[in-house]
Amino acid sequence: MNPGAILAVTLFSLMISFGLTAAALATRGFWPNLAEELDTISLSNSLWRRFLVGFINALISFIIFAITTKHGALGLIGLIIFSIAIIFTFVGLVAEFCLWGRKILVLRDSPNSLFTQTITGGITLSIILLIPFAGQTIFFVVLFQSLGTTIYWLFQRKSLYKT
């Protein structure tokens, strides 16, 4: 790979990850209740279960998208389903960034704000994304987890308030 391509990939990765961090911060600011519910869901359900749910949903959404692209009108339905999956992933990232940030900041042994946690998580994942192949794999795992978190939130949000 030539240096230009490496630079392009690095810049693209940084743009994606920092953009997502900013989006996560904005979501947390504008919809604090949603963010809190997602935080609770991510803490309540195991990492692998969330990953599995996210992975299955992403796979099925992609298959539907691939099948529907053959047909004109039906392609729109596939596109909508796939777009919803992507939006759900971004929503779930709000909790995932915060979770990563919290786990890292616990090492500092000092209480921190949600802002610091989200930023720390975002920066950590951005740096991880720069590791060739392994970093991208970890980032994709986190994305699947995010989708899983949002799916869990859809089904479990009512039970969060039941005593």
Add this chain to the structure above:
Amino acid sequence: MNCETALVLIYDLVDGEILPKDEILLKEHLAICQHCQTTLKSIEKAEKIYKHEILVTPAPDSVNTITKQVLENKNVFSLQSKKPYWSTKRIVYYLGTMAASFAAFIYLAGSLIIVNLASKIDLTSAISNTSSSNFNLDMSFSQFIESDLLNLLSTITNNISQSTLLKDLAIILFLVSLQFTISYLFTQNKIKQDNKL
């Protein structure tokens, strides 16, 4: 974790009796809860004051006296019987879930298989072999089956086999149902009381 649970763990933390697992959870909660941070600080402050100003000396033979009293009281050691895991309600719930999942799977898979099979059956040759395709009142049941019903079936299957859109639509419906069923079944674990908002 809610503040009520955190308060119990804060006391354990101050007493140095907290489990490492709980300590991580507590620190996660403290990181986001200003109220509990203040509580921890005030408890730590109070603990320091007590440690430095009040010195408690146990009375001589106090341990022996307490042990003797505990041993004399037989009820101290009777533990509450634990509820068995497999109750009728639980078994019915599991069986019901399994039956519902199985029924859903059969329904979805069956509909998909029927659409696929129907599109593959070629009845045109069968129709061409039949002598009469006109319906009249004198024909027997077998004749009716051979003529009109086969005509009807062949028309439907030809329409289906010509259009891949219908097949794809069936596959998509199946996949969407599968997606929903898997997500629903996975997310049925209950949230711990401590984590409720």
